[in-house]
Amino acid sequence: MKARVIAFYLPQYHPTIDNDIWWGKGFTEWTNVGKAKPLFRGHWQPKIPADLGYYDLRLSQIREEQAALARDSGIEGFCYYHYWFGNKRQQLELPFSEVVRSGAPDFPFCLCWANESWHQKFWKIDNSVTKKMLIEQKYDNVDGNKEHFFHLLPAFKDPRYITVDGKLLFCIYKPLEFKNIDVFIQQWNELAVENGLKGFYFVGQTYHSEDISKIKSLGLNAVNIVRLFDYYESLSSIERKLKQLFRYVMKRPLVTQYNATAKYFVGSEEREQDIFPTIIPNWDHTPRSGKGGYVINNSTPILFQEHVKNVFKTIEQKPDEYKITFLKSWNEWGEGNYMEPDIRWGRSYLDALKNVFSAY
Template sequence: MKADNKIEFLAYYLPQFHPIPENDEWWGKGFTEWTNVTKAKPLFKNHYQPILPSDLGFYDLRVPETQEAQSKLALDYGIDGFVYYQYWFGDDKFLLEKPAEQMLQNPKVEIPFCFCWANETWKGIWHGLDNPDVLIEQKYLGEADYRKYFNYLLPFFKDKRYIKVNNMPMFHIYKLDDIPDLDSFLKLFNELAISNGFDGIYFVATHGNSQVVISKPELFGQVGVDVFNTMRYEQSFVYRSGTLLGKIERKIFQKLKWTLVNRFPFVLDYKIAIEKLNVQFNHDKYIACVFPNWDNSARSGKKSMIFKNATPELWKTHLNKTVSELKKQVNTPKFVIIKSWNEWAEGNHLEPDLKFGHKWLNAVKEVKDECI
């Protein structure tokens, strides 16, 4: 139960590490996030791929001991909670819900948690397929369906591990602007929460219009995921492969400010990005967001975006800059959202890997210890 000014570190948590029938149909029998991770190959000189796990191995989230080990590891290194991505598409349709349901029944998974409703339609082109077809549609079916969703969430909200702020369960919404009856949705969830002994819902937006977030008292925060694009666009050049063609394209693209994302990976420099990063809190509901690394070539191949030169030392600098600025803020929520705990196919993780071991986590612990 958070009701003070202590800074808490929360990390997004991806549950796509167990097979489901839908993934079997779309990508092949037995598909999990590891399928793409193990197939990754270097795309240019000194490109580090594949990025492979160490301590926890190629885990299966159907195994309870895996979540128990993740919980202990995260808590040992200063992570205060996981933000589980939740895929609810309306009309009782969920995907990848089993790890959270299993965690709810397992008291040995001690780390606090909350949900981020990842409310978007899945399309093949976004997930590494060559076609733009809709795989599963996000639907908004109105009050009766929202009530059913709340009732599904209620046992999680009531769990003592669920993250609450002033007796309000924290609930993230990925694409706030996509909800056609947003006011009704927020009002209904608040009413249902109050009728079940809470003081409402602590709603947090991810992607969404800042003016909408600011204007609605029902919303308590907005995750600053724009830091990712800020670091992306502030860089002054696009790095391509070391071929002659790549060098020529680089000069042309630098002059014309073009990219060929569909033909070559879009490669940026994490070191340059961190050096140029000017941490800003755009409004009083702004929640700091940070990321240690990014390389989604395992999933997207030549269509990927890669931050080269991401190291634990630079990650610590990024985190330190953000925490230092957060300490100066009077009214903003005292959370730092880390993207992410285990998005391995995006090269975006804190879990130990073969190259850096526990160093990503050590950076978190060192910064966290300095906060206390």
């Protein structure tokens, strides 16, 4: 079966001027990852990278090694998070800019516009979050949309850019919060055609299946569902209250077990041609959020392999071009959500994915 596994990629892990100001000189995501501590019995922290180490994405060799690992496991390409806050303000653009400029690695890519404001967040044990604004997500007028398009045009014209039926795959993280998204979609499609491209295949992301019809009504071509919280939301109100009471009394994060939670990572909606499932290897947000975080505990490569099998079975009846599944994520170490080798499992998660491809 030709499954198209596209992995979300965090272009962090290098110092930036703003991060130096906000968090201290030299801050990267590794700062949070390295200082993480176990918060309950059986909680494996800190997560420590193996093959690639605590890398710096300014180094082209690291980007080449990442692509080699992903390619060998069967991943089609990376979907780089793209941060554009309006009026040409960006963040974390350096790694992807270098990928486009240098032509390396020779590995397919696309973009996901992570269209949300950045905050300094403080998670509380009662599951509430207080925020301090760092950068507000704003949306451009038609002139700004045009500048945004032409800024990315070299990437769009790159032969490595991933397409669906010849159209450029472009994800939008929060489509329901995107002001005038219909104008944006129409304008970018027109600009694409004017510049010798077939247009865009826009994918809106959501954590809630009930949002599917709303997202489609905005003019997007498809929806990607991330079912991180479906298991928890399936519990009765009493069960949820007991879990919250337990975490409050024990002063620990919200914890679910991977073997139970993974059964809810894919639903019947993903059998539709334009609804794309999400592969989730693991999740532990505590390096960022501490005791106020969410942990899907006791993930193993064997359980992950069964999850991938289930995803592939769900999409097997679709036309090959639409057998797309997004993998969340390639390298979100601060969320305990990654495929890269660590000192506990090595390359076992990559091998598990490869095994499922081999079985098909």
